Amino acid sequence: MRASPRRSELVLLVFLAVVFAVSATVVIGSVVHIQRAGLTVEGIEDGAVVTAxxxxxxxxxAEDPGVLDRVEVLVDDAVIATRREWDRLTLAGFEPQEGDHTLLARVRNATPLLLDAKVEHAFTITRCD
Incomplete structure (x- = not known):
């Protein structure tokens, strides 16, 4: 004959089910946010070597130009001013030094625990010879 589950086992199963449900919600919510933002960096490829x-x-x-109002652009972890030109943001007054840099464009998720939508490109500025 089969023994009935103990109370502690039932509590553990309920706890695990709740953890799974919350985790799935966070992952799905993050993926939906990232897909809706659809951020793209144009004019430079990841790993590019370019002049200033x-x-x-x-x-x-962004796929939805309305998202651009919430985009934050950073180069080497410093916020860079941007200018809205119709359906795109351009870097306003940014003059990079020679060397390696990382550009990050992100839209913060308004929901706690969910991931930000972001796109990141590494690039190198070289002198014009």
């Missing part, structure tokens, strides 16, 4: 003259051609776009 290429920087004005860098822009950030």
């Amino acid at each position: 003259e290429a920087v004005p051609g860098i822009s950030v776009t």
